[in-house]
Amino acid sequence: MDQTEIFERVVKILNPYVKNQEAFKGISLATHILDDLKVNSARLVDVVLEFEDAFDIEIDDDDVDKVETVGNAVELIEAKIG
Amino acid sequence: MALRPIAPLPAGARQKLVLQREISRLLSPLAIPIMGIALRCVLGYRIENLRGFRREYRRICLERDGPLIICANHLTMIDSCVIAWALGSPWWYFRHFRTLPWNLPERSIFAATRYRRMAIYALKCLPVERGGNRAEITEVLSRLAHAVSNHEVALIFPEAGRSRTGRVDLNSAASGVGRIYRCVPNCRVVCVYLRGDHQDGYSGMPVRGERFRGSVSVIEPKTNYRGLRASRDIARKIAQRLVEMEQEYFDDRK
Numbered sequence: 337m338d339q340t341e342i343f344e345r346v347v348k349i350l351n352p353y354v355k356n357q358e359a360f361k362g363i364s365l366a367t368h369i370l371d372d373l374k375v376n377s378a379r380l381v382d383v384v385l386e387f388e389d390a391f392d393i394e395i396d397d398d399d400v401d402k403v404e405t406v407g408n409a410v411e412l413i414e415a416k417i418g
Numbered sequence: 419m420a421l422r423p424i425a426p427l428p429a430g431a432r433q434k435l436v437l438q439r440e441i442s443r444l445l446s447p448l449a450i451p452i453m454g455i456a457l458r459c460v461l462g463y464r465i466e467n468l469r470g471f472r473r474e475y476r477r478i479c480l481e482r483d484g485p486l487i488i489c490a491n492h493l494t495m496i497d498s499c500v501i502a503w504a505l506g507s508p509w510w511y512f513r514h515f516r517t518l519p520w521n522l523p524e525r526s527i528f529a530a531t532r533y534r535r536m537a538i539y540a541l542k543c544l545p546v547e548r549g550g551n552r553a554e555i556t557e558v559l560s561r562l563a564h565a566v567s568n569h570e571v572a573l574i575f576p577e578a579g580r581s582r583t584g585r586v587d588l589n590s591a592a593s594g595v596g597r598i599y600r601c602v603p604n605c606r607v608v609c610v611y612l613r614g615d616h617q618d619g620y621s622g623m624p625v626r627g628e629r630f631r632g633s634v635s636v637i638e639p640k641t642n643y644r645g646l647r648a649s650r651d652i653a654r655k656i657a658q659r660l661v662e663m664e665q666e667y668f669d670d671r672k
Contacts, residue, residue: 370549377549378578378592381650388647396645397597401556 365407445540450508462627475505490610492575519573563598584619591657596649611663
């Protein structure tokens with residue numbers, strides 16, 4: 337699975353949690369999930385758990401702390417998929 | 419259930435924690451009674467079956483010398499003070515200082531002025547900015563986990579913020595409490611449900627003269643999951659217990 341495909345799936349997963357639809361329209365790897373997309377910080381865990389299900393990977397608590405931007409999420413998933 | 423190793427706390431942070439605990443202990447003969455007097459005499463609060471609450475907490479603390487996390491419903495800004503008051507007398511806390519819970523108050527409210535910062539420092543608080551810098555939040559959670567692993571008691575609201583619906587919301591259960599619980603072997607969770615008679619929804623302060631009722635119970639949640647899902651599952655199980663206690667509260671009032 338290449339980075340573009342992971343990015344597209346990540347964007348699809350993020351969609352229901354996004355409060356700032358304007359920022360979502362211009363989403364990129366540099367987009368900050370909490371600050372730009374205004375995803376609730378408590379909901380970030382739900383997002384990451386959906387990543388686990390969608391990509392059949394296991395993510396540890398500490399890994400969540402590294403997910404700030406969409407790019408961080410893509411990189412984390414890429415690393416987990418191996 | 420697989421435990422996750424506790425993140426090593428830098429020496430500086432460890433020393434700060436010990437220093438705060440000792441300063442807090444020194445000030446406690448003054449700070450704890452003042453808090454109690456303010457709640458009881460100035461604000462006129464009462465807790466139904468206060469003796470029963472304190473007896474149960476004493477029993478839990480003395481039953482086994484192990485790590486404890488108190489998890490409670492969250493409706494007002496001073497819940498942590500009311501809970502600490504409900505669970506122990508000043509005399510109990512002087513004798514068993516570790517059982518005075520560490521708290522994670524919202525920095526923008528409780529650490530806004532120098533006097534507030536001094537007051538919360540003396541009452542074992544580690545201010546945190548909810549939804550703020552994740553590295554900073556993780557660092558504060560590590561400090562709290564370190565305190566719990568040293569058999570200090572921590573008070574955490576599983577919903578993180580006050581219940582916006584006025585009821586415990588399972589879906590709001592954050593994973594933070596699960597993360598700490600999974601770091602600490604043999605940890606028990608003391609669930610506390612406390613609610614004022616006039617408390618219909620969430621608010622800043624309970625009304626003057628409020629009468630609180632509620633209950634205390636102990637659980638040791640287990641999970642078959644791993645990783646983040648395990649932390650989330652633990653947090654949900656704690657929140658589920660609080661939901662049940664809430665139901666009992668309303669059933670008793672019918």
